[in-house]
Amino acid sequence: MSSHGDPVPMTARPSGPLSGVAEVPGDKSVSHRALILGALAVGETRITGLLEGQDVLDTARAMRAFGAQVEREGEGLWSVRGVGVGGFSEPSDVIDCGNSGTGVRLIMGAMATTPITATFTGDASLRSRPMGRVTEPLALFGARAVGRAGGRLPMTVVGAPAPVPVRYAVPVPSAQVKSAVLLAGLNAPGQTVVIEREATRDHTERMLAGFGAEIVTEDGPEGRVITLTGQPELKPQTIAVPRDPSSAAFPVAAALIVEDSEVLVPGIGLNPTRAGFFTTLQEMGADLSFENARDEGGEPVADLRVRFSTLRGIEVPPERAPTMIDEYPILSAVAAFAEGTTVMRGVGELRVKESDRIDAMARGLEACGVRVEEDEETLIVHGLGPGGVPGGATVESRLDHRIAMSFLVLGLAARAPVTVDDASPIATSFPVFEELMRGLGARLERGGA
Ligand SMILES: O=C(O)C1=C[C@@H](OP(=O)(O)O)[C@@H](O)[C@H](O)C1
Numbered sequence: 338m339s340s341h342g343d344p345v346p347m348t349a350r351p352s353g354p355l356s357g358v359a360e361v362p363g364d365k366s367v368s369h370r371a372l373i374l375g376a377l378a379v380g381e382t383r384i385t386g387l388l389e390g391q392d393v394l395d396t397a398r399a400m401r402a403f404g405a406q407v408e409r410e411g412e413g414l415w416s417v418r419g420v421g422v423g424g425f426s427e428p429s430d431v432i433d434c435g436n437s438g439t440g441v442r443l444i445m446g447a448m449a450t451t452p453i454t455a456t457f458t459g460d461a462s463l464r465s466r467p468m469g470r471v472t473e474p475l476a477l478f479g480a481r482a483v484g485r486a487g488g489r490l491p492m493t494v495v496g497a498p499a500p501v502p503v504r505y506a507v508p509v510p511s512a513q514v515k516s517a518v519l520l521a522g523l524n525a526p527g528q529t530v531v532i533e534r535e536a537t538r539d540h541t542e543r544m545l546a547g548f549g550a551e552i553v554t555e556d557g558p559e560g561r562v563i564t565l566t567g568q569p570e571l572k573p574q575t576i577a578v579p580r581d582p583s584s585a586a587f588p589v590a591a592a593l594i595v596e597d598s599e600v601l602v603p604g605i606g607l608n609p610t611r612a613g614f615f616t617t618l619q620e621m622g623a624d625l626s627f628e629n630a631r632d633e634g635g636e637p638v639a640d641l642r643v644r645f646s647t648l649r650g651i652e653v654p655p656e657r658a659p660t661m662i663d664e665y666p667i668l669s670a671v672a673a674f675a676e677g678t679t680v681m682r683g684v685g686e687l688r689v690k691e692s693d694r695i696d697a698m699a700r701g702l703e704a705c706g707v708r709v710e711e712d713e714e715t716l717i718v719h720g721l722g723p724g725g726v727p728g729g730a731t732v733e734s735r736l737d738h739r740i741a742m743s744f745l746v747l748g749l750a751a752r753a754p755v756t757v758d759d760a761s762p763i764a765t766s767f768p769v770f771e772e773l774m775r776g777l778g779a780r781l782e783r784g785g786a
């Protein structure tokens with residue numbers, strides 16, 4: 338929701354070894370898609386392990402506003418009675434997607450080929466993010482959108498009265514744009530084709546196939562070509578949401594930088610389009626072991642054991658960025674404890690997330706005594722080695738959950754406490770962060786140092 342309450346300062350203090358089992362919540366990307374596709378299926382979809390973070394709760398509320406019946410039956414246990422492809426009704430009020438880029442962009446796609454009108458808004462962070470990247474391809478289907486200057490929310494989308502299928506090459510690596518086009522393609526007759534030069538997370542494609550849509554992915558010279566046949570009847574599913582690797586990144590990072598730690602993170606999703614952070618950590622010398630690799634609900638899953646490690650700085654290959662895009666903030670916190678320099682190039686997309694994440698990390702790391710360099714597309718962190726980060730600063734979280742969690746993790750291994758001015762955004766993706774980290778032995782406290 339866009340109303341933002343009082344800031345919640347939080348302080349991380351230098352902690353003793355972390356240990357135990359970190360049961361992180363359900364995957365945010367998969368949770369949004371389970372609700373949206375459930376709402377477009379005919380019949381009752383049942384979901385277990387749904388992330389009950391604010392971003393996903395806002396999507397659940399939006400699906401009700403478009404006519405689906407969405408019920409919470411227990412912890413993480415939800416049921417969605419869908420209205421069928423093309424069956425969305427017109428919401429009687431503004432759709433507030435809170436802090437969630439995924440929520441607003443996927444929902445715009447899902448309604449853009451139905452002849453209804455909807456107005457979208459969000460919090461101050463979401464209202465500053467670009468929506469033109471979705472409304473441009475949605476216009477090719479025949480939808481119209483009017484928003485503020487620069488394609489910003491609030492924005493009204495008028496669904497296409499007679500949608501036509503589309504062939505669209507996504508100009509930026511973005512699973513949200515790809516997914517918006519595929520969801521719009523659901524109600525266009527014929528074949529909608531999306532081409533992406535760099536493969537981004539493919540949960541939409543996997544889940545559409547699970548719901549019975551005809552969808553084919555081919556890798557060719559132009560990149561990944563995804564062809565969806567429009568106007569299917571989606572069949573309701575039972576979906577087990579895997580634990581979120583992007584949330585797991587925080588306890589994993591904490592165990593790597595706090596001396597003598599050992600933590601087990603069970604059941605995390607390890608879809609290759611999401612796992613780049615763990616590959617990068619291994620290249621830095623991290624002691625990670627993957628146990629009990631298995632498949633759950635169409636997604637690869639494993640238990641991850643992590644032990645404190647002496648890390649070295651590396652150059653992260655730019656082509657890996659889409660597979661770890663949300664993990665650069667925590668990677669740059671980890672890099673501060675590595676020996677040598679970590680170079681992250683080709684990460685310009687970080688500037689249009691919940692905050693400008695390159696700037697937010699650079700300023701916060703500097704305040705904690707870490708030397709950084711940056712340009713439009715690059716962040717470079719000069720590591721100080723294990724135990725070498727001074728800390729002792731208050732850092733701005735800028736309405737960005739990942740910035741808040743990154744600096745709280747950093748503070749557990751710094752020499753002096755680190756305060757985040759507002760930890761409340763953490764509830765968007767990882768509502769049990771504080772409790773879970775404390776359970777491992779992290780010294781997290783409400784308030785300033
Ligand atoms: O499709 C998704 O679920 C997401 C895609 C990514 O955004 P972009 O599509 O903007 O890269 C990612 O940053 C976001 O957290 C979730």
Ligand SMILES: C=C(OP(=O)(O)O)C(=O)O
Nearest residue numbers: 436437438439440663690
């Ligand atoms: C970028 C993120 O989310 P969204 O784009 O959905 O707001 C994120 O969770 O890091």
